[in-house]
Amino acid sequence: MHDIDFQSFIDNDxxxxxxxxxxxxxxxxxxxxxILLGYVLKSKIYNIALQYAPQxxxxxxxxxxxxxxxxxxxxxxxxxxxxxxIYIRFYxxxxxxxxxxxxxxxxxxTDINLLLEANITLFKSRYxxxxxxxxxxxIPEFKIDQNRFSKLLRKIFDLFAKTKEIxxxxxxxxxxxxxxxxxxxxxIRLSIISDDTIDNNPKISNIAKECFISYLIQTNSVTLExxxxxx
Amino acid sequence: MYNxxxxxxxxxxxIKGLNLTKSLFVSSIIIGEAHIGKKxxxxxxxxxxxxxxxxxxxxxxxxxxxxxxxxxxxxxxxxNTPITLLEDKKIIxxxxxxxxxxxxxxxxxFIYHMPSLKDRKxxxxxxxxxxxxxxxxxxxDNNDTDINIDDIDIDLQQNTxxxxxxxxxxILNKSMSKExxxxxxxxxxxxxxDGNNAYKEFLDIYEEPLIQAGLARYHSQLKLSSILGINxxxxxxxxxxxxxxx
Numbered sequence: 001m002h003d004i005d006f007q008s009f010i011d012n013d014x015x016x017x018x019x020x021x022x023x024x025x026x027x028x029x030x031x032x033x034x035i036l037l038g039y040v041l042k043s044k045i046y047n048i049a050l051q052y053a054p055q056x057x058x059x060x061x062x063x064x065x066x067x068x069x070x071x072x073x074x075x076x077x078x079x080x081x082x083x084x085x086i087y088i089r090f091y092x093x094x095x096x097x098x099x100x101x102x103x104x105x106x107x108x109x110t111d112i113n114l115l116l117e118a119n120i121t122l123f124k125s126r127y128x129x130x131x132x133x134x135x136x137x138x139i140p141e142f143k144i145d146q147n148r149f150s151k152l153l154r155k156i157f158d159l160f161a162k163t164k165e166i167x168x169x170x171x172x173x174x175x176x177x178x179x180x181x182x183x184x185x186x187x188i189r190l191s192i193i194s195d196d197t198i199d200n201n202p203k204i205s206n207i208a209k210e211c212f213i214s215y216l217i218q219t220n221s222v223t224l225e226x227x228x229x230x231x
Numbered sequence: 232m233y234n235x236x237x238x239x240x241x242x243x244x245x246i247k248g249l250n251l252t253k254s255l256f257v258s259s260i261i262i263g264e265a266h267i268g269k270k271x272x273x274x275x276x277x278x279x280x281x282x283x284x285x286x287x288x289x290x291x292x293x294x295x296x297x298x299x300x301x302x303x304x305x306x307x308x309x310x311n312t313p314i315t316l317l318e319d320k321k322i323i324x325x326x327x328x329x330x331x332x333x334x335x336x337x338x339x340x341f342i343y344h345m346p347s348l349k350d351r352k353x354x355x356x357x358x359x360x361x362x363x364x365x366x367x368x369x370x371x372d373n374n375d376t377d378i379n380i381d382d383i384d385i386d387l388q389q390n391t392x393x394x395x396x397x398x399x400x401x402i403l404n405k406s407m408s409k410e411x412x413x414x415x416x417x418x419x420x421x422x423x424x425d426g427n428n429a430y431k432e433f434l435d436i437y438e439e440p441l442i443q444a445g446l447a448r449y450h451s452q453l454k455l456s457s458i459l460g461i462n463x464x465x466x467x468x469x470x471x472x473x474x475x476x477x
Contacts, residue, residue, distance in 0.1 A: 108255075114252075114255070115252075115257075117251055118252045118255075118257075119341075121251065122244075122343065125248065126344065146256050146340075147258055150252075150257050150340030
């Protein structure tokens, strides 16, 4: 057990995790927390951690609904084992999309990795940006409007046309769901991140909506949360 | 099925992209100048789909009504075709240029830009060799015609069309017999003979290459005058008259 590097598990955990010192300085944060801090001040999170900390050394989980832009959480865990350090972990609430009916007639079972690879090939044929790809080849086939989704990917990739390098990550979000039309669906997250600034294309959010996909754009990244529609 | 070969990395990417999406219900378009191989490339991958030109509006409408998957060439000519007919179809298209950016953006998931031949140095040599072999088979009785690629006046203005034309002309010139040349001259003279100085004008067509070729071969006016059986001064006069660089 002593040889296991637990930090990489926390780094890639979908739940934001932040470790503060007693001056509200961040000592560690995982990837998910890094995205969260784009939407909420660290001082605000530190205050929440202090407010919901256990009275003595130890760990306390509290049910608490928090909303920051597209993020919504239903609980937090706060813990400390010394006077110098305190951590907070957030638990994602299931996402609910109401008033959406999915017309599955136009959707076809698709290997998302295939569509992603085709879009990367198109991107490479047009731009000199270098690419890093981290994908999960075991994501099962799910239903998607292949043409519309590819169009969405093309437009998103075009946002990165002038960047020097991009990192693409495609992964299955364990334990997270989205509720559409009263049905729970697992979520696939596609993130494209660059060191350079990107501009938005207002058409993208509409196409994403038509595909039942959550679209989140920041100054240098795009995140898609794609429902894994099986039936 | 048509076999499309290219050594250009951009075209390799386009081929890879089209092959990856071949089994999917997505629409793709290749945009690029005329005669760069768009149609050949698409035929090599989607040869089993019906193909129609956007120039033929009525045939296009009919094909769209009866097929969910099709190839549309000359997409820049698309007009008077209701967009509803183009929606929810798998369309593989080619266009020489963009006339309706919004329509292309709405219909096609994959928009590929194919480079012109002049930007595909890797392909020029390959195609030149290919067309030389092809031209020799068609125009020459034997394949050992003395070919020097550097002597070919390669024209890439119209991509493969002009490249092929310049190579065919070169091979044709190299393989013509005396009788072929006579027939060519006959046709040319028949078409152009006119005026009041035709004898002199048309004699130049023979005289000029005669002296040019002779000088190129023997390098000496003295030697050439002897070969031609004319006086050296007469040859000198004719060189000046035709402004030949001797």
